[in-house]
Amino acid sequence: MKGLTKDRLWAIAVLTPSLLLLGIFVYGFIARTVYVSFTDWGNDPAQALALNPIIKWVGFANYQELFTGFLQGRFRQEMVSTIFFTVFFILGCLGLGLGLALALDRNPKGEALWRTIFLFPMSLSFIVTGTIWRWMLQPQGGVNQFPTAVGAPASTFGWLSSTDSIWKFDWNLLPIITAVVVAIVMGVLAYRAFASGQRTRTIVAGASAAVLLLWAIFIAPNLKMLPAPELHGFNLALIGIIIAAVWQMSGYTMALYLAGLRGIPEELREAARVDGANEIDMYRRVVFPLLSPITLSAMIILGHISLKIFDLVYAMAGPDNTFASVPALNMYLTSFRQNQFALGAAIGTILLILVAFIIVPYLSSQFRTEESH
Amino acid sequence: MSKVQFKKALLVAAALAVTTSAAAAGKLEIFSWWSGDEGPALEALVKLYKQKYPAVAVDNATVSGGAGTNAKAVLKTRMLGGTPPDSFQAHAGQELIGTWVVANRMEDLSALFKSEGWDKAFPKDLTALISSKGGIWSVPVNVHRSNVMWYNPAKLKQWGVTVPKTWPEFITTCATLKRKGVAAPLVMGENWTQQHLWESVMIGTLGAQGWQDLFSGKIKFTDPRVVGAFTTYGKVMDCANKDASGLSWQQASDRIVDGTSAFNIMGDWAAGYFTTTKKLAPGTGFGWATSPGTSKVFVMLADSFGLPKGAKNRAEATNWLKVLGSKAGQDAFNPLKGSIAARIDSDLSKYNTYSKSAATDWKNSKIVGSMVHGAVAPESFTSAFGAIIDQFAATKNSAGAAAAAQQLAVKAGFSK
Structure with a gap:
């Protein structure tokens, strides 16, 4: 009985409840959603909410409908939007976060205060952020009135109401x-x-x-x-939402980078200086390479937030503004307003696969490095 | 028996009486999205119910959120979970029928309509809208009108234009106003208000009969007349503001008040907003007309309550429905809500100026149901139609939008 020491038994006993709960409420429900996405539940209104609905297996028909169906142009635009959103959101957060971290790393006056101020937006919920930014981005108010402060005419850009798209x-x-x-x-x-x-x-x-x-x-x-x-292209109505999202999450990215910068030993920098590196070279050849694991973690955390984003878009543009919509919002509307549960489940599954593309390689690389230690 | 003992016995008897009556009284849970501004109107109904049935404990479950978007989601989880409320609010017509009646979850109220004499109290067109498969499925509490055009009388006079009677006339008036420097003669708001406008254009072009045929599947969305109406809608949209999707219907109404725009097509809840919130006098501060081409048509939407199968307190819920459909109930609720009674015998002295005119039209006009507010089309159609309207706004492709709408209608099951 080498395998079952007292320690192991304890470990198993303690882990079982959470494994069971996880198994049912996370993986069980994922399996159920994937199963539903292969059925026709909800395609016939009479069966959608019946007491004992007749549900048939239809294979990949729902996925085919989403990608090639005449009526699902909204979903396809949302897929394009979510890719653009993710790219600009990650770039914005990384750029701004790194900039703020580099500034704070030089120990300016009141550094702790600035750090708190920059980090503060993260403590708000997306609904609060969304509501504030919706007010500021109103066509006649807030941000559009800024130019009048310097005597220029007010801007008329429709931050959230634009129907134009580029690319x-x-x-x-x-x-x-x-x-x-x-x-x-x-x-x-x-x-x-x-x-x-x-x-x-x-x-x-x-x-x-x-x-x-x-x-x-x-x-x-x-x-x-x-x-x-x-x-399909990049809808300009998304710009406002990207700004709000970057505003909220760049402080967090700054905190990650700051921790990384503080972790770089002073000796390395001194060694670089002794070797004749100027300030720019030192950042390029010493600091940034050492920060790359932080960049990767930040990209993964931000990436999965942006793919799943729902509440910020709901608060800022409302559920029915198709020019500023994302797949998660469509999933909610399709399932709970149109009662097309199978189609909604298919959108959910596609989102899960997208997030898995980001998370799984990261997790496996993490496992590998842990095992090699 | 001493005096003290007698007193004790009395007390015990009294206590017993209280418990038995409480046990017999029962409960009633009503589920709605009426909170905030509409809360007092619902309270008035609950008060009336309690006067009649004082022993019943009423649990007023409201889930707030405009037009019930949140409440409907909560309701679905409750129904699917097997704990339906005793009676719940739903937009009268296909929104209830297409979701719950087809799923065989509602009780037929035909018998109640007969015993209460409602088949005569409500207009025939209305009863037809809330009926399907030989049954009547809900009790309408109030009626709102969708096809109303609002304007600012003083501003129209200043611009020297009159209220257009048809959509072609509207487009001409729009051109005149644009020449006079009004950038957006028509104001509209977020997506559903655009669908609301679309509905008025469609009915104004097809006529009441054409509209009914469209939603009974007799004519298709790809019919040349419907495609033509889409084109007209596109021209009407050219008269409208470009920042529409950022505006709520109240913000859109504000632009009528301040004279930024000349016209707004909105349901008659706007009358309440103009009088109560903006303190304007009906007729002088704000004016109204039926939207172009719909002078003898009343496009209605109504809130109604139904009786789900498996309701725990069926008897109490039936009594609740009786109160809702009664003259006293409707005249208690509607003046506060700013709507008119669905019954044709309501006491008009209790209503404000606008409501009086609407109530007169209610009796004299052809009644058809609204699409965007759930009377003639099921949720699966209305909810997805918003994307078609948005796409049309971007492309202005009438034939494409009509074809998409037709596919959606087939999918929703009311057209072939």
């Missing part, structure tokens, strides 16, 4: 765009592997890049996802 592309081109982007990434990986002399890696990455490119050139143009071209 538009046809949804039918999505397979080609995706294939080309992945092929480029693979190409870069192949080049790097080649540079560091890893032969198998070079061949695998290079070959997959070539296959993807060939597919994009010869097969993808014949694929028609939609009967008519459908343009």
